[in-house]
Amino acid sequence: MALAAETARVLDLEGLEALVEALHARDYEVIGPRVRDGVISLAPLSSAADLPIGWSDDQRPGHYRLVERGDDARFGYAVGPDAPKRWLLPPHSEVFEAEGDGTGFTLRPAEPPSRRFAFLGVRPCELAGIAVQDRVFIRDDLRDVTYASRREDILTVAVHCGEPAGTCFCASVGTGPRAEDGFDLALTELVGEDHRFVVEVGSEQGRELLAAVPTEPAAEGDLTVAAAVTDDASRRMGRDLDTEGLREDLLGALGSSRYRDVARRCLACGNCTFVCPTCFCTGLVDRNALDGSHTARERTWNSCFTIGFSYIHGGGIRESVSSRYRQWLTHKLATWQDQFDVLGCVGCGRCITWCPVGIDITEEARAIRATAVPGGGAR
Amino acid sequence: MASARPALAVWKFASCDGCQLQVLSLEEHLLELAEVVDVAYFLEASSATADGPYDVSLVEGSITTPEDEERIAEVRAASRTLIAIGACATAGGIQALRNFADVDAFAEAVYAHPEYLSTLEDSTPISEHVEVEYELQGCPIDRMQVLEVVSALLQGRRPNIPTHSVCMECKMAGHTCVMVAHGTPCLGPVTNAGCGALCPGFPRGCYGCFGPAETTTTGSLAAWLRHEMGVSQRDLVRSLRTYNAAAAPFAEESRRHDASRA
Numbered sequence: 086m087a088l089a090a091e092t093a094r095v096l097d098l099e100g101l102e103a104l105v106e107a108l109h110a111r112d113y114e115v116i117g118p119r120v121r122d123g124v125i126s127l128a129p130l131s132s133a134a135d136l137p138i139g140w141s142d143d144q145r146p147g148h149y150r151l152v153e154r155g156d157d158a159r160f161g162y163a164v165g166p167d168a169p170k171r172w173l174l175p176p177h178s179e180v181f182e183a184e185g186d187g188t189g190f191t192l193r194p195a196e197p198p199s200r201r202f203a204f205l206g207v208r209p210c211e212l213a214g215i216a217v218q219d220r221v222f223i224r225d226d227l228r229d230v231t232y233a234s235r236r237e238d239i240l241t242v243a244v245h246c247g248e249p250a251g252t253c254f255c256a257s258v259g260t261g262p263r264a265e266d267g268f269d270l271a272l273t274e275l276v277g278e279d280h281r282f283v284v285e286v287g288s289e290q291g292r293e294l295l296a297a298v299p300t301e302p303a304a305e306g307d308l309t310v311a312a313a314v315t316d317d318a319s320r321r322m323g324r325d326l327d328t329e330g331l332r333e334d335l336l337g338a339l340g341s342s343r344y345r346d347v348a349r350r351c352l353a354c355g356n357c358t359f360v361c362p363t364c365f366c367t368g369l370v371d372r373n374a375l376d377g378s379h380t381a382r383e384r385t386w387n388s389c390f391t392i393g394f395s396y397i398h399g400g401g402i403r404e405s406v407s408s409r410y411r412q413w414l415t416h417k418l419a420t421w422q423d424q425f426d427v428l429g430c431v432g433c434g435r436c437i438t439w440c441p442v443g444i445d446i447t448e449e450a451r452a453i454r455a456t457a458v459p460g461g462g463a464r
Numbered sequence: 465m466a467s468a469r470p471a472l473a474v475w476k477f478a479s480c481d482g483c484q485l486q487v488l489s490l491e492e493h494l495l496e497l498a499e500v501v502d503v504a505y506f507l508e509a510s511s512a513t514a515d516g517p518y519d520v521s522l523v524e525g526s527i528t529t530p531e532d533e534e535r536i537a538e539v540r541a542a543s544r545t546l547i548a549i550g551a552c553a554t555a556g557g558i559q560a561l562r563n564f565a566d567v568d569a570f571a572e573a574v575y576a577h578p579e580y581l582s583t584l585e586d587s588t589p590i591s592e593h594v595e596v597e598y599e600l601q602g603c604p605i606d607r608m609q610v611l612e613v614v615s616a617l618l619q620g621r622r623p624n625i626p627t628h629s630v631c632m633e634c635k636m637a638g639h640t641c642v643m644v645a646h647g648t649p650c651l652g653p654v655t656n657a658g659c660g661a662l663c664p665g666f667p668r669g670c671y672g673c674f675g676p677a678e679t680t681t682t683g684s685l686a687a688w689l690r691h692e693m694g695v696s697q698r699d700l701v702r703s704l705r706t707y708n709a710a711a712a713p714f715a716e717e718s719r720r721h722d723a724s725r726a
C-alpha cells in the first residue's frame with residue numbers, strides 16, 4: 086500500500102522520546118511494550134528508554150522465548166501475551182456497590198477510570214482487535230459503560246509490523262501487517278545508521294500531537310523503504326488461514342471427528358480465550374459483607390472453556406471438552422460473523438503461542454475442514 | 465438475636481492443622497464471623513465447647529483409622545451442612561501417599577511396636593464416607609473461601625468458589641506463563657483455581673496444591689511435559705504425587721507413568 090506522501094513525516098530517536106513526553110504532558114497513562122519476566126509485555130512506560138531495545142521473540146505453538154536482535158530496534162518484535170484488552174476490558178472491574186439501610190439498598194455505580202490511556206507501539210492486529218470489541222460493546226442500542234468509559238478517550242500510536250512471529254497470520258485475515266486506519270499516529274521503524282520512524286497521521290488528535298514534537302517531512306525514499314518493511318513482513322507470516330468459505334465449511338462440519346481428537350489434547354484451561362484480543366466474555370460476582378449490609382458486584386473475565394459458562398438449571402450444557410473447543414473455534418471463525426458481521430479472529434497468533442500444549446487454531450480449522458463430506462456433514 | 469445465630473463447629477481428622485490455622489488467621493474477619501455465627505466447637509481456638517447439633521461443620525483431615533470412620537459418621541449426624549476443607553479432607557492429603565505403598569511396611573520402618581497401631585490401608589477423603597455439601601480444595605485452603613461459603617450460606621445464595629484452572633487466575637493476574645515463556649513445568653492447567661496463581665507469580669511452576677480442576681486432561685499435559693519439555697518419568701510421577709496424590713485425575717495419571725508398579 087502506498088503511503089500518503091503529503092502528510093507523512095519522519096521522527097528520529099529523540100523525536101520518539103519527545104513523543105512519549107508529549108503524551109505524558111497531555112496526562113495520558115502511556116501503555117507500551119516492556120521486557121518483563123522473559124516476555125515483551127504491555128505495561129506503563131515512563132520514557133522511551135523503557136522500550137524493549139534490541140529484543141525480539143521466538144514464538145511457536147506453546148513456546149515463547151526472548152531473542153536478542155543484535156541491533157537497537159525499539160519495535161522489532163511481535164505481540165506478547167497482553168493486548169490493550171487488559172486496560173479496556175480489565176480482568177476485574179467493579180460494577181457497583183450497594184449499601185443496605187435496613188429497608189433497601191443504595192446503589193453506587195463504579196467510578197470511571199481516573200486516567201486515559203495512550204497505547205504506544207500498538208500493532209495493526211491489536212487495532213483490529215479493538216475495532217472488533219467496539220462492535221460488541223459500543224453499539225447504537227447498547228453502550229457498555231466499563232468498556233466505553235475506558236475506550237472512548239484512548240490515543241493510539243501504532244507501529245506497523247516488520248517482524249511477524251512464527252504464530253502470526255494477520256495477512257490471512259486482512260488486519261496487518263500494515264494498519265490502514267484506526268490509529269491516531271502510525272510509525273514504521275527503519276532501523277540502521279539513520280535510525281528513524283516514518284509517521285503517518287490518522288486523526289486530528291494525532292496531527293496535534295505530532296506538531297508538538299520535532300519531525301521532518303518524509304522523503305520519497307523513506308516511503309518506499311517503509312512500504313517494503315511491511316510488504317516483506319506479509320511474506321514472512323508464520324501461519325496462514327484460508328478464510329474463503331470458512332464459515333460455511335465449519336458450520337457444515339459440526340460433527341467432525343477432529344473435535345474428539347482435539348479434546349484429547351485440550352486442557353480446557355482457558356488461556357486461549359484470555360489472551361485473545363477479541364474474546365469478550367465476562368461473569369458477575371457479588372462479594373458481600375458477612376452481615377449482608379454491603380455488597381460489591383464485580384465483573385471478571387470468563388471463558389467458554391469452563392463448565393459454569395454454559396450453566397443453566399441443573400448443570401452445564403457443554404460438559405465435554407470437544408463441545409467447548411467447538412464453541413471457541415466456531416465462535417471465533419464462523420458464528421461471530423453472524424453476530425457482529427466481522428471475523429472473531431484478527432490473526433495475532435496469541436492463542437497458539439500461549440496454549441500450554443501448543444494447540445494451533447489454524448491447524449485445527451484446516452483439519453476440521455478436511456473432515457467435511459461433500460454435500461454436508463463431516464467424518 | 466444471639467440464639468438465632470447458626471452454630472459452627474470445626475473438626476479435625478488426619479491432618480496437619482494448617483487449614484484450621486487458616487480459619488484462625490482470618491484475624492479481623494474472625495470477629496465479624498463470631499458476630500454472625502456461634503462458634504460452638506473449635507478446639508484449636510477454644511476449649512469451651514457446646515453440644516450439637518451444629519448448623520455448619522467445617523471438617524479438616526482425612527479418614528485413616530477405624531476410629532475416624534466412626535467419628536465422621538457422628539459428625540455428619542450432628543451437622544446440618546458439612547463442608548470438607550483442605551486437600552486432606554477432599555483428596556486424602558499427603559498421607560495418601562500410603563495408598564501407593566504398603567502401609568504395614570511404613571509402620572514397621574517407623575515404629576518400634578507397630579502392633580499397637582490400628583490404621584486403615586488407605587487415606588481417604590471425607591466424601592468417601594459421608595455426604596458432603598461443599599468441598600474447599602487446597603493445601604492449605606484459601607481462608608477467604610471459608611468466609612465466602614459461610615457468607616453465601618447466611619445469605620441463601622450459591623457460593624462463588626472457582627472450579628476452573630489456575631491458568632485463568634494466572635492470566636487475570638497478568639503473570640508471565642512459566643510453561644510457555646520459561647520452559648518451567650507447571651500443573652496450573654489441570655489444577656483448581658483458588659490460590660490466585662501464587663507460584664507462577666514468583667516465577668515457579670504450579671505444584672497442584674489446590675488439587676484437580678473441574679476438567680483435567682491430565683494425559684495431554686503429562687505427554688507435553690514428558691516429550692516437549694523433557695521432564696523425566698520419575699519427576700512427572702513425583703509432581704503428581706503431593707498433597708492431592710490420591711485425587712483420581714492425578715492418581716490415575718501417576719499410575720500410568722509409575723514404572724516401579726507397571
Ligand code: SF4
Pocket residue numbers: 357360361362363364417429430431432433434435436437446
Ligand atoms: S483467535 Fe487466536 S489468533 Fe485469532 S485473534 Fe484470538 S488469539 Fe489471536
Ligand code: SF4
Pocket residue numbers: 358363364365366387388389390412413414416417
Ligand atoms: S470464544 Fe468463548 S470466550 Fe471467546 S467470545 Fe466466544 S464464547 Fe466468549
Ligand code: SF4
Pocket residue numbers: 350351352353354355356357358390436439440441442443444
Ligand atoms: S486450546 Fe490450549 S489454551 Fe485453549 S483451552 Fe485448550 S489447552 Fe487451553
Ligand code: SF4
Pocket residue numbers: 356441630631632634635639640641642643644650651652653661664669670
Ligand atoms: S504459568 Fe502455569 S498456571 Fe500460569 S498460565 Fe502458564 S501453565 Fe497456566
